[in-house]
Amino acid sequence: MFKDVNNKKVFKMKNHHYPDEDEILLRPIYKTGKGFYALAAALSAIFLFGIYRYIRQLIFGLGETGMNEPVSWGFYIISFVFFIGISHAGTLISAILRLSKAEWRRPITRMAEVITGIVLLIGGIHPIIDLGRPDRILHIFERGRLQSPLLWDVTSITAYFTASTIYLYLPLIPDIALLRDRGNKLHKLYKILAWGYQGTEKQKHILERAISILMVMVIPIAVSVHTVISWIFSMTLQPGWHSTIFGPYFVVGAIFSGIAALVIVMIAFRKAYHFEDYLKEIHFRYLGTLLLVMSLLWFYFTFAEYLTTFYGHEPPEMRVFLYKFADGYAPYFWLMVVCNFIIPVVFLSNKKLKTIGGVLISSIAVVIGMWLERLIIIVPSMANPRLPYPTGIYVPSLTEISLFAAAVSAFVLGFMGFSKLFPLISVWEIKEGRKESVSIVTERLNEYLPSTRSTEALKEI
């Protein structure tokens, strides 16, 4: 009765499953509360408003935005860099954690990978939103010019999207199989997606091998993506952009904001779907430590970047430098420093403050701070051209703000949609962990801990 997949009668008997020890992870798929619909409606409204503004922009031109001369890049490019940065949460963190065999990763990886998938899609669309003539987008393929960093970008983001989607999908297969087997109204979908996975040893072996190949592959791709994005800026002659440090600086920033976004998502769903038993405080403590490390690393890079600029004291560079430090963008700059450095360090280096709440506060601060960092990198350099023109002004318009809001709500909506189709925490990995990890870890520890034999040997001597 339970396991016969082809028996249609079983499906009509909803919610008559065998009780699972991880039932709570699957509950969101079967039960939807009123709050969910309310939130989804609100977010859809924001999203649709964004779409409306974009259609206006298509009709009337980019003049609908607040961009001008010389600030010809604004919110869209900021959002682009920001979202692509967040996308590093997933793949990179989960890949690194997997690679380093950190057992506490098990409830985290899935969410991280989902973030990557959704955010990469949103971020990748932003350059197209930013185009003056999106109808001519195919010119890039027809008459593309490989020297242009923008084209490298298209290539690397596409590669990254492909890799990360597969990387999300592969560990999802056993869970989909589980869902298929439990029976659901979307049975057909699960059947297709599960690819006939039955959990045999052979299948397991192939899956694990594929995952381990991908997780190694995905790391250089992820690093390259953000390096290439930084190159969009550092390949130009703009003061403040033309810097060799930009590649690693952007990658560090991306991981930084990625972790922060991951923490926020984890805490939000922990609260909403009652995952307290799976996402324990220890996870957040570990992630908090990681965040602290990245914060210090970010500060190091920022310090190095601006100190060299200051010492070099080139007039065009100094104009931008002063604009950030003391002039128009000083409030944003110092807010960024507070958000990205002071708050995380205060909250995460103190044991008392390093609670879930503390980690959440610092994560939110970091996400805001990293957005500000993108703003501070892009706008002041554009506003202060090399030649002594008057400083440009940039005030985002409603279109840009609503499209940013639409992007954020698309992200949340995407996540919510995902949570209604697939478990947000990898069920099979948890099960596997429960089953095997204690023994694996013991074994592993035994492997590298010095054996007691040595003391015995000493005695013998």
Place this chain on the structure above:
Amino acid sequence: MKNKLLVFILILIGAVAGFFILSFHSKSSADNYPVPFSHYVHTTVHKIKCVNCHRGVETRELAGIPNIDYCSMCHSTLINSKSEREKIIYQLVKENKPIQWKVYYQVPDYVFFSHRRHVKLGKLECTDCHVDMTKQDSPDLKGFSQIIMPLCFNCHQRKNITTDCGDCHH
């Protein structure tokens, strides 16, 4: 299986029908022409050269379309009093009413195209770009050839003429 075949046949029939219905429909749009001008009568029957009316062909960028004052040079009297078509132009000439010609062969404004360069200096025939207008008996063109970039490009490449974008676009 049967249904699929039927659908396929219906698609075919629909396509053919659509083509003809619309082509007949657009043919009737020729009636909306201000003047049922016949290139055939002018060029083949009366042996008027292209350049006689399109006077800019060898000297200017635009070939130019003559208007009523130019038509009046011949049509101020009825040449063939039986022709219904001629009466229309005769009437227009009498009223001195400018003709709203429709322009088929146009290049966009971002293209620099000069007739003199192509016809006089490049020694091209009119028919190389335009269809053989001497056989067109009505304003509705048979076998209209669109002026698109590949048309220019192929010829330029074949004849080893500049294909630099900035030489034609601005």
Place this chain on the structure above:
Amino acid sequence: MDINRRDFVKLVGGSLFGLAIGSAADAVLKLPKSAEPVLYNGPRIESWKLTACTKCPGGCSLRIRLIDGLPVQAFGNPKSPINEGGICPLGLASVADLYHPSRLTSPVKKVNGEFKPISYDEAFKILSDNLKRIISEKKENEVFIVAQTESKLRSDLFKKFSSVSNFKNLIVDGFKETSAYPFKKVTGEVPDFIDWDKCDYLLNFGSQMTEISQNPLYFTRKINEYRAKGFRITAVQPRLTPGVSKLDDWIPLQPDQFGIFALGIAYVLLKDERYDKNFVEKNFTGFNEFKDYVLENYIPEKVEMLTGISSDKILETGRKFERASVPAAYFDASVLYNSNGTTNAAAIIALNALKSFKGFGKIKDNPFSSGVKNETKQIEGVTFASLNEKLSGYNGIQVLIIAGSNFVFNNPNAESLKKQLGSVPFIASFSSFVDETSEFAHLIIPDHSFLERLDLLTDESMGAPSATVLQPVVNKPFFKTEDTGDVIISLMKEIKPDIKLSYENYSDYVKLWAKKIYSGKEGILINQNKPTVIEQGLRKIGWSTEQIGSFDDYWDSLMDAGGWWNPFGEKVSFNPEIKFKNVFNYKSFPMISSSPQPKNKLRLNIFRRNLDYKGNMSIYQVLVEQFGNNWKVFYKLYAEINPQTARSLSLTDRSEIILKTSKGKFPVVLVFNPTVKPDSIDVPFGLGHTVLGDTSGVNPLYFAENKFDPETGLPSFTETLVEIQGAQLRSGLLSQLSISEKKQVAEN
């Protein structure tokens, strides 16, 4: 075969799909969408016509580019000796005159406060009836005519008209006429040009020669040449304008102190006894009194105290002036826009007199100098002062005729002027646009745009008489407008039927002038190359290289050439002879008591931008946009301030502030310009039209104090004190900056 619902849908869908494909294929194979009706698909035939520009006194020759007979662009005529192919922004934009949407397309009459189009005959009848009535009532003195025209022929016609019909109140509001006023007043004669070939030192008082002057484009080139030769120019003016920026000597001085400075220089000349004694003693009386007066009152230290220019600088400039063999102290109308403009100008003329006007020249046989001179002598000299007086008086003006002048816009007193204009029983205007002044007209007979009419623009500032042909470039006028010249001639005939005129219309009148050139058989058409030195020599001894046929042939070739000039004619040095006596007797030399500037206020220095002395360029959108392009402030009034001053007031660059004068407040965008005088704030003139063209910005002149030159009635542009709202000037700041006040404090 049974067909269920699903199949039916499939079938219908399939056939529709087929239809769509079929029609799409049809669309591809058929005629393009771009086959659109074109009424007149012009062959885009390009042609060029020569005409002249009337936008400033220069009278540059233009080449108008016509596409299918319609003017599209304007370029300079490279053959013209005036502009040699150059053209200014105003000239470039002026083609738009013809197509301007707010241009008047027919004569209009004011009915219930709104303009209603009427026929020309009706309009002419209203105008002539009004004038006839005035004449019959013997109220000729209550008719005022204000004519602004850059054409000497036209202004002479106006003079003729006013003398014929006894309307003696004629104000010719032209740059050249205004510039000449002090000379006429003081010496009775006006020099024609600066003798660039001889002159070796030019002390330029306030004239922005390359920007706003009699012939800006010619002067631009000439000054470049002059500087290249190594001769010196000292510019005395409040702003470091682009033309001045390259000169090695600039004396920043407000225009109201020009006279004091000029007499300070005169002091140096008199003290060093390096003036032309023979000339001075032979030609006039009262020199000794003058000498005593100057030597007593204008000691450099005292001048320094009054003007803030260090005595060393005064001495240095004075020495330069006296050592130069042919110096000239130059000024033009710009100087007169001041409450003591005429007296300042008189002082500058006196300075020239000390060196016997060596730097100036006169053309001996200028065919354009005679004209209607004798008839009009009696009416010359009527200035805005009389109009102001009359308008504010009780028995006001009966009829006001305005031709082209927009004096309301150029007037700080606009509010009351508007009220007074409202009470004038009949105002007729010949303006092409409804501007701030013709807004009050009861009748407007719009003039042709300059591309539709015929005229000769004469100029002497090159040192050679020249006439540039202004001729219609379009076949016929676009609208029901009427050449003002024709209207005036018809008016003359109408109100004085017994008068004998040798011309029927304006083109006959222009031909009359052209006949003078023809009969003189001198000079060349500008179509030809510049005369060589040999040719010039040959001409001087009586050889002629040109064959001139009948007058009609000559006229045709003049039209083709675009102008005429006579570089062979004899130039004489300017010598006003006995009329000289007024120079030093002039009683109201600039008063020594120049009041110090209050410490807490800045001086509002309203300046005219490039080539726009009328402030009418806001007709052209392209120029309005360009107005603040230098500072990237668009469609708004900007105010330039010295960064030092601004920082002391804690103001930031490009912030919007409010300026407060005694008349009210107006918003400006502050821009930092280190070349601005630290105690002043410079505001451009030209924006803020309320009815003409683009209406953005503010006219700062409306907020200027009501200060007028008592002689000419011209408003002061630089004598308003201004506060920046919300910003307190730190006391003692300006005394740090202004030497004059420092000195005063020391003396106290």
Place this chain on the structure above:
Amino acid sequence: MPRYGMIIDLNKCNQCEACITACKLENNVQIVSKENADMGRAMFWMNMLTISYTRNYPDIRSESLPMLCMQCDEPPCIKVCPVRATYKRDDGIVAQIYPQCIGCRYCMANCPYTVKVFNWFKDEQPVENEKTCNPDVSVRPKGVVEKCTFCIHRLQKAKEQAKAEHRKLREEDYVPACAEVCAAQAIHFGDLDDPNSNVSKAMHDYRKFTLQEELGTKPKVYYLSAKTE
């Protein structure tokens, strides 16, 4: 193949801004609305850049440079264009192909001279300017980048005219609008490779400089400094 270049003599230039107006009218550059101009979207292919020397008042002098596309020999803008909408021609002119441009504005970001402009809105000229449009030049659609092309349409016409008259292109045949209208005759234009051209002759001047030489863009627009000492 010629290599076109320009020299602007700042000692002669008196900033009458006729070149700016001429450029604007010759190339049908859009006149944007007040609101857009206020936002800094005014479009100028030619511009004025004011530089003040920091000396004390009143010895201070200022200099305004007419700024146009420098037509670099090593243009930074073409390196970053993803679609070859901007490229350097054989005759040295950096052309911009409007129908090809996708409007990413990367070239604007990489132009160290800030001389490229973008069509933020579709073209809406005032009536009088519509009537005086130059028929030789296209009106750019919204969403593309545009810039000075040394009036390349004049070159196209001049070349054709020369060919029709069976002669070589003369120097005076092809002059951009800004150089043509300059009343001070401060702008020289011509073939830099031809030693007899006006431009080459004017090049032998110790006052010659280019903007931002240190960037290695090798501009073909040179200036002659106004500072004579």
